[in-house]
Amino acid sequence: MDTVSKEKSIPKYINPYFGGVLLGLLLLVTFYITGRGLGASGAVKSAVVSTVEKIAPVHAEESTYYSKFISTDHSPMFNWLVFESIGVFIGGLLSGVLFGRVKKLRVEHSPKITSKTRIIAAGLGGILFGFGSQLGRGCSSGAALSGTAAFSFGGLLVMVVLFGSGYVFAYFFRKLWI
Amino acid sequence: MGPLIPLGQIASGWDFVIALLIGIAFGFILEASGFSSSRNITGVFYGYNFVVLRVFLTAVVVAMIGLLYFNYMGWIDLNLIYVVPTYINSMVIGSVLMGLGFILGGFCPGTSYTGIAIGKIDAMVFTGGLFLGIFLFSELFPALESFYYGDSLGSATIEDVFGISNEKFSFIFVIIAIIVFYVTWLIEKRVRKTVNPYKFE
Numbered sequence: 523m524d525t526v527s528k529e530k531s532i533p534k535y536i537n538p539y540f541g542g543v544l545l546g547l548l549l550l551v552t553f554y555i556t557g558r559g560l561g562a563s564g565a566v567k568s569a570v571v572s573t574v575e576k577i578a579p580v581h582a583e584e585s586t587y588y589s590k591f592i593s594t595d596h597s598p599m600f601n602w603l604v605f606e607s608i609g610v611f612i613g614g615l616l617s618g619v620l621f622g623r624v625k626k627l628r629v630e631h632s633p634k635i636t637s638k639t640r641i642i643a644a645g646l647g648g649i650l651f652g653f654g655s656q657l658g659r660g661c662s663s664g665a666a667l668s669g670t671a672a673f674s675f676g677g678l679l680v681m682v683v684l685f686g687s688g689y690v691f692a693y694f695f696r697k698l699w700i
Numbered sequence: 701m702g703p704l705i706p707l708g709q710i711a712s713g714w715d716f717v718i719a720l721l722i723g724i725a726f727g728f729i730l731e732a733s734g735f736s737s738s739r740n741i742t743g744v745f746y747g748y749n750f751v752v753l754r755v756f757l758t759a760v761v762v763a764m765i766g767l768l769y770f771n772y773m774g775w776i777d778l779n780l781i782y783v784v785p786t787y788i789n790s791m792v793i794g795s796v797l798m799g800l801g802f803i804l805g806g807f808c809p810g811t812s813y814t815g816i817a818i819g820k821i822d823a824m825v826f827t828g829g830l831f832l833g834i835f836l837f838s839e840l841f842p843a844l845e846s847f848y849y850g851d852s853l854g855s856a857t858i859e860d861v862f863g864i865s866n867e868k869f870s871f872i873f874v875i876i877a878i879i880v881f882y883v884t885w886l887i888e889k890r891v892r893k894t895v896n897p898y899k900f901e
Contacts, residue, residue, distance in 0.1 A: 533734070538751045541733035542758020548725050549759060550766035554775070555710070555718060557703030558782040559763075560726055562810035566830045570838060587841035605716045607813060609723015614814030616724070617731035629821045630738060644738075644822040647805020648812070648829015649836070650797045655809065656837040657794025657848065659784055662808040663726075665791075667756065669784035671763035673866050675856040676786035680795045685744075687799030692745035695803050699742045700895060 534621050549671055556602070559668020563655040565607035567591070571598040632699055643698055658684075702776040731814040738806025738815070738822060745803060747891035750884040757877040764870045778866075786853040793847075805829065 535541075552560055571591045575582040575598065582588040591598050618624040631640035655661040658680050660669065666684055669677015704710045710718070733755050734740045743749025770776040802808060805826045807815060812830070815823025841848070853861070858869050 533737075535734040535740075535751070536732045538733060538754035539758050541729055542755040543762050545726075545729050545733075545755060545759035546762020546766065548722065548729065549763035550770070552722050553763070553767060553781055554702040554770065555704050555722075557706040557780055560722070560810075562808070562813065563830065563834070566809065566827070567834050570831055570834045574835070574838070585838065585841065586845065587838045600716075602715060602719045605719035606723035606726070607810075609720040609725075610727035610730070610810055610813045611723075611817050612720075613724035613727025613729075614731040614736060614817035615727075617728045618736065618814075618818035621732065623731075623736065623818045625819050627819050627821050631822070632739065640822055641825050643804045644806065644826045645829045645832075647801040647803070647807070648826040648831075649801070649833035650829075651801030651805060651808065651826075652830035652833025652835075653837045654794040654797030654799075654801060654833075655830075656834060657790045657844075658798060659787070659791060659794075661798065661810070662756075662802075663810045665784050667759060671760050671767065672781050672783055673764070673857045673859065673869065674784040674786070675853065675858050675861045676784045676791055678858060679786065679788070679791055680784075680798075683792050683795035684798045684802065687796045688745050688802050691800050691803040692742075696746065698804070699739060699806070700746050700748070 561664035563661040564603035568598045568601045735811040736814040748895045783855040786856045788851040
């Protein structure tokens with residue numbers, strides 16, 4: 523009985539060290555081909571710039587931030603990181619299908635909190651992460667992972683402070699998870 | 701000799717095809733490692749599951765040593781690899797906000813895309829939050845501009861700041877990673893005795 527329930531509660535994930543070696547090799551190949559590492563938050567930034575440019579073109583042009591990413595010859599969505607992030611979605615879907623994890627829409631949350639609490643926390647977390655990623659010049663993939671691997675001091679700084687502050691804040695929000 | 705695209709060895713029309721393929725591999729590895737589940741990810745902060753740390757540090761070690769090896773063999777010019785620039789105050793505050801967002805949201809941007817792919821509504825809301833957060837930042841940018849650009853070290857490398865060579869730094873990094881792997885393995889064994897095993901959804 524016990525083994526059956528155990529099998530059900532532990533999904534088939536690959537060995538994390540094996541996953542890490544694969545990710546490291548992929549990052550190395552990405553450096554070799556493109557000269558830059560992996561990224562993720564950049565695609566959302568392109569989506570923001572593109573949306574604002576469509577809705578309020580004058581405002582976007584006048585802004586010192588949006589205008590950095592607006593070019594006259596192509597849309598902000600025609601960007602390396604946008605295509606890469608579409609790939610991330612497809613790759614996640616492929617793995618999910620292969621390991622049987624693609625299911626109906628659902629909210630994953632600790633039994634101690636409601637779906638609503640989880641959704642509010644996820645939204646707030648996204649806002650803070652998005653805001654922070656702009657100040658940080660990238661997120662956990664672009665700055666922390668790719669930056670550190672390419673010996674950037676800023677990358678190392680983001681890695682240490684991001685995870686370090688996560689441990690500090692973890693105590694206060696433990697009810698969300700355990 | 702690499703990097704291929706900056707040295708013009710691949711026609712620029714292939715850029716986006718390559719981006720898509722690299723992204724697919726990236727997403728596959730993230731999902732297969734268990735990063736499409738926020739409760740799996742946040743285990744790293746409570747000691748019941750250190751998978752994030754294992755994947756992350758192993759990847760840094762492999763890519764870092766790989767870059768040094770490629771450079772040594774003359775396959776890549778390390779000077780042409782993009783170094784994320786350093787703006788101390790902006791990056792420290794940004795990282796603290798990201799750390800808080802990580803604990804509240806349970807995802808980081810890349811992992812949330814894979815969460816969406818397998819049907820997690822919380823991952824969709826997180827990604828929506830990212831959009832809103834970046835929009836807020838962009839709108840507030842005029843007020844933040846001097847802070848954003850302040851305290852710049854330019855494209856500072858670890859060698860520039862600490863004065864230790866890339867080779868020495870990667871050696872130290874590997875030693876630290878091995879110690880971290882061992883210690884977190886011990887912690888995980890202890891915590892799992894008290895924390896009820898959680899069910900993945």
